[in-house]
Amino acid sequence: MELTRRNVMLLGSAALAATGLGALPASASLAEDEIAKLTGGAETGAGDLKITAPEIAENGNTVPIDVSAPGAVMVALFADGNPTPAVATIKFGPLNPSHEASTRIRLAETQNVIAIAQMEDGSFQRASAEVKVTIGGCGG
Amino acid sequence: MISRRDFLQVGMAASALLGASGVGNWSRLAAQQALTQEQLLEFDTFGNVSLIHVTDIHAQLKPIYFREPSVNMGVGDNKGAVPHVTGAEFRKLYGIADGSPSHYALSSGDFSALAQAYGRVGGLDRVATVIKAIRADRPDAILLDGGDTWHGSYTCYHTKGQDMVNVMNALQPDAMTFHWEFTLGSDRVAEIVEALPFAALGQNIFDAEWDEPTELFPPYKMFERAGTKIAVIGQAFPYMPIANPRWMFPEYAFGIRDENMQAMVDEVRSQGADCVVVLSHNGFDVDKKMATVVSGIDVILSGHTHDALPEPVLAGETIIVPSGSNGKFVSRVDLDVRDGRMMGYRHKLIPIFADVIEPDPEMAALIDAQRAPFEAQLTEVIGQTEGLLYRRGNFNGTWDDLICDALLSERDAEIALSPGVRWGPSLLPGQDITREDIWNVTSMSYGEAYRTEMTGEFLKVVLEDVADNIFNPDPYYQQGGDMVRTGGIGYRIDVSKPQGDRISDLTLLRSGEAIDPNRSYVVAGWASVNEGTEGPQIWDVVESHIAKQGTVSVQPNTSVEVVGA
Numbered sequence: 001m002e003l004t005r006r007n008v009m010l011l012g013s014a015a016l017a018a019t020g021l022g023a024l025p026a027s028a029s030l031a032e033d034e035i036a037k038l039t040g041g042a043e044t045g046a047g048d049l050k051i052t053a054p055e056i057a058e059n060g061n062t063v064p065i066d067v068s069a070p071g072a073v074m075v076a077l078f079a080d081g082n083p084t085p086a087v088a089t090i091k092f093g094p095l096n097p098s099h100e101a102s103t104r105i106r107l108a109e110t111q112n113v114i115a116i117a118q119m120e121d122g123s124f125q126r127a128s129a130e131v132k133v134t135i136g137g138c139g140g
Numbered sequence: 141m142i143s144r145r146d147f148l149q150v151g152m153a154a155s156a157l158l159g160a161s162g163v164g165n166w167s168r169l170a171a172q173q174a175l176t177q178e179q180l181l182e183f184d185t186f187g188n189v190s191l192i193h194v195t196d197i198h199a200q201l202k203p204i205y206f207r208e209p210s211v212n213m214g215v216g217d218n219k220g221a222v223p224h225v226t227g228a229e230f231r232k233l234y235g236i237a238d239g240s241p242s243h244y245a246l247s248s249g250d251f252s253a254l255a256q257a258y259g260r261v262g263g264l265d266r267v268a269t270v271i272k273a274i275r276a277d278r279p280d281a282i283l284l285d286g287g288d289t290w291h292g293s294y295t296c297y298h299t300k301g302q303d304m305v306n307v308m309n310a311l312q313p314d315a316m317t318f319h320w321e322f323t324l325g326s327d328r329v330a331e332i333v334e335a336l337p338f339a340a341l342g343q344n345i346f347d348a349e350w351d352e353p354t355e356l357f358p359p360y361k362m363f364e365r366a367g368t369k370i371a372v373i374g375q376a377f378p379y380m381p382i383a384n385p386r387w388m389f390p391e392y393a394f395g396i397r398d399e400n401m402q403a404m405v406d407e408v409r410s411q412g413a414d415c416v417v418v419l420s421h422n423g424f425d426v427d428k429k430m431a432t433v434v435s436g437i438d439v440i441l442s443g444h445t446h447d448a449l450p451e452p453v454l455a456g457e458t459i460i461v462p463s464g465s466n467g468k469f470v471s472r473v474d475l476d477v478r479d480g481r482m483m484g485y486r487h488k489l490i491p492i493f494a495d496v497i498e499p500d501p502e503m504a505a506l507i508d509a510q511r512a513p514f515e516a517q518l519t520e521v522i523g524q525t526e527g528l529l530y531r532r533g534n535f536n537g538t539w540d541d542l543i544c545d546a547l548l549s550e551r552d553a554e555i556a557l558s559p560g561v562r563w564g565p566s567l568l569p570g571q572d573i574t575r576e577d578i579w580n581v582t583s584m585s586y587g588e589a590y591r592t593e594m595t596g597e598f599l600k601v602v603l604e605d606v607a608d609n610i611f612n613p614d615p616y617y618q619q620g621g622d623m624v625r626t627g628g629i630g631y632r633i634d635v636s637k638p639q640g641d642r643i644s645d646l647t648l649l650r651s652g653e654a655i656d657p658n659r660s661y662v663v664a665g666w667a668s669v670n671e672g673t674e675g676p677q678i679w680d681v682v683e684s685h686i687a688k689q690g691t692v693s694v695q696p697n698t699s700v701e702v703v704g705a
Contacts, residue, residue, distance in 0.1 A: 054395045055616045058381040064351050132617055134382060135605050
C-alpha cells in the first residue's frame with residue numbers, strides 16, 4: 001500500500017476514540033474529576049510526555065495539538081475550560097512505530113489542554129499547555 | 141585566555157554610542173556642523189563577517205520625523221528592563237547627554253525643539269548611502285530586512301507594495317522575513333515572493349491545512365563568508381492571523397514554534413554553521429524569552445516592537461539587536477567567527493539623520509520615480525497642526541487622539557476605538573498636514589471605519605482582551621502592539637493585574653457617567669480583523685475631519701489612569 005500523508009494521518013488517528021457526551025457546566029474541577037476517574041486517583045508525575053500547542057490559538061474552532069508519549073500505552077486529552085472536558089483517548093499498540101498523535105480540537109475560551117499518559121508499567125504521567133483564545137486585533 | 145563571555149562584554153563596552161554632544165546647538169546649521177556623515181559611519185571594521193539590519197520601514201521612502209515613546213511599560217520579568225525605559229531615565233542608563241543627537245534619535249523629551257535643530261530622519265536614499273559605505277568596508281556584508289516593509293504609505297497602498305519592492309530590490313538584501321506584507325493578501329504575497337531576488341524566510345510560516353512547512357518560505361539560508369558558514373533563520377510575526385485579518389491569508393499558520401526553531405538551529409549546526417543569526421519579527425520581549433528557551437542562537441536581529449537601543453542586549457549567550465523603525469536606523473554588526481563559533485562582535489546603531497547623510501543619487505531618483513505618478517495627491521495640503529502629532533506610547537498619542545476625534549464627529553458615535561499599532565511618523569507643531577501624512581498613519585488594506593453598537597459589558601471585554609495582549613507577564617502571550625486607543629471614554633488600568641481585572645472605572649466622558657454594562661453604545665472604529673466590515677476608509681474620515689477644522693488642536697489626553705507599573 002502506498003502511504004500518502006492523508007493515509008498516515010488516518011492511521012495515526014485510527015486509534016482516536018471520541019469520548020464524552022452531554023453538556024455539563026465548564027469547570028476546572030470537572031476535568032480534574034474525570035482525570036481522577038481515569039487514574040483511579042493515582043499520582044501523575046512528569047516524564048517524557050510532551051504536549052505541543054500554540055500559545056495563542058489562531059482559530060479557537062480548530063486548534064492543532066500534538067502529543068508525544070514515548071513508552072505510553074494510552075494518552076487521554078482534556079480541555080479544562082470546555083463544557084465537555086474529555087477530548088480524546090489514544091491507545092498505542094506494540095506495533096505503533098512512534099507514540100505520537102496529532103489532532104485538532106475546539107476551545108471555547110482560554111484554558112489548559114491536559115494530557116494524561118498511562119505508561120507500560122501502569123503509572124501515569126501528566127503534561128499541560130495553556131492555550132489562549134483571544135478576539136484579536138491591534139498587532140503593531 | 142579570553143572567554144567567549146569576555147569577548148561579548150568587550151564587544152558591548154566597545155559598541156559605539158554617538159559621542160558628539162549637541163547641547164546648545166539650536167539651529168539646523170549648527171547641528172550639521174556638530175555631526176558629520178563620517179562620524180555617523182565611523183566604525184573600526186572588526187572580525188570577518190558583517191551583518192546589516194533594517195526593519196519595520198513601513199514604506200517610508202522619504203525622510204520623516206519620528207518621536208520615540210515616553211510611555212513603554214514592561215511587565216513581569218521585563219519590568220524596568222530595556223526597552224521599557226524611556227526619556228530621561230533612558231538617557232541616564234546609557235549616558236546620553238541631554239540635547240545630544242542620541243537624545244533626539246533614541247529617546248523622548250524636548251522632541252519638537254530637537255527636531256527643529258536636528259531635522260528629519262530616515263529616507264531610503266540615505267539608508268542606501270549607509271549600506272553602500274558599509275559594503276565599501278566589507279563587500280560581502282549580509283543585508284537583512286526584518287519585514288513590515290511593504291506596508292504603510294499612500295504609494296505602497298496604491299501599488300500593492302510594488303514601490304517598496306522596487307526600491308528594496310535595488311538595495312540588494314540577502315534575506316527578509318514578514319508581517320504586514322501578508323495583509324496584501326496571500327495571492328499578492330506569493331506573486332511578489334516568487335519573483336524576489338533574495339530569500340524569503342520564516343521557520344514559523346506553515347501551511348494552515350496540514351500544519352507543515354511551506355515551499356515558498358524556507359526556514360533558513362546558509363551564507364558562506366570569509367570561509368565560514370553563517371546560517372540566517374527567519375522568524376515571521378507569530379500572531380499574524382490573530383492581530384491581522386486571517387481571512388486575507390487563510391493558507392498560512394504561524395505561531396512562535398520555538399521547538400521548530402530549536403530543530404532548525406540544530407539542523408544548521410549539523411550542516412556546519414559556524415554562526416546562527418535569527419532574523420526576527422517576534423518583538424523584543426518575545427525574542428529575549430526565545431533566546432533563553434532555544435539554545436545555539438548567536439545573534440537575534442529584532443524587529444516588530446520598533447525599539448531602538450544603542451547596544452545589543454545579552455540574553456544567555458545570544459545578543460539581541462533591535463533596529464528601530466520607519467527607516468530611522470541601520471544596524472551594523474561585525475562578527476568574529478572562527479573555530480565554529482562566534483567569538484566576539486562590534487555593533488553600531490546608525491541613526492539616519494537626513495540632513496547629515498548625503499542621499500544616494502541613484503536611489504533618490506528611483507524613489508522619486510515611484511512617487512511621481514502620485515505626486516499631486518501626496519502633496520495636497522489638507523490642514524495644519526497646532527501641536528506635535530505622534531503615535532507611539534502604550535495608551536495614547538496625539539495622532540490617535542485626532543483619529544478618535546475624527547471618528548466621533550464624522551461617524552456620529554459616542555465612543556471611538558483606534559488600533560494600537562506602532563507605525564506612523566510624527567508631525568511638528570505648525571506643520572502642514574498633507575494627504576501623504578494622513579496615509580502614513582492610517583494606510584492599510586482593511587481600513588474601513590465601522591460604526592456599530594456594543595454593550596458596556598462587551599466594551600470592557602474588548603479592553604481586557606487587548607490589555608492582555610500587551611500586559612500579559614509572559615512575553616509569549618504578547619502580540620507586540622500597544623493598547624487600543626479610545627475616544628469618548630475614560631478608564632483606569634492596573635497593568636499588574638490578570639486579564640479581567642485590569643480595567644475599571646469606565647466612564648462615558650460626554651456625560652461623566654459610569655459605563656453601564658447593560659446599555660448599548662454607538663462605537664466607531666477601524667481596522668477590524670473581521671471579514672466584510674463596512675464603512676468609509678479611515679483616511680477619508682480623517683481627511684474630512686481635518687479639512688473642516690483647518691488647523692487641528694489636540695487637547696492633552698488625561699482619560700486613561702494607569703496604575704501598577
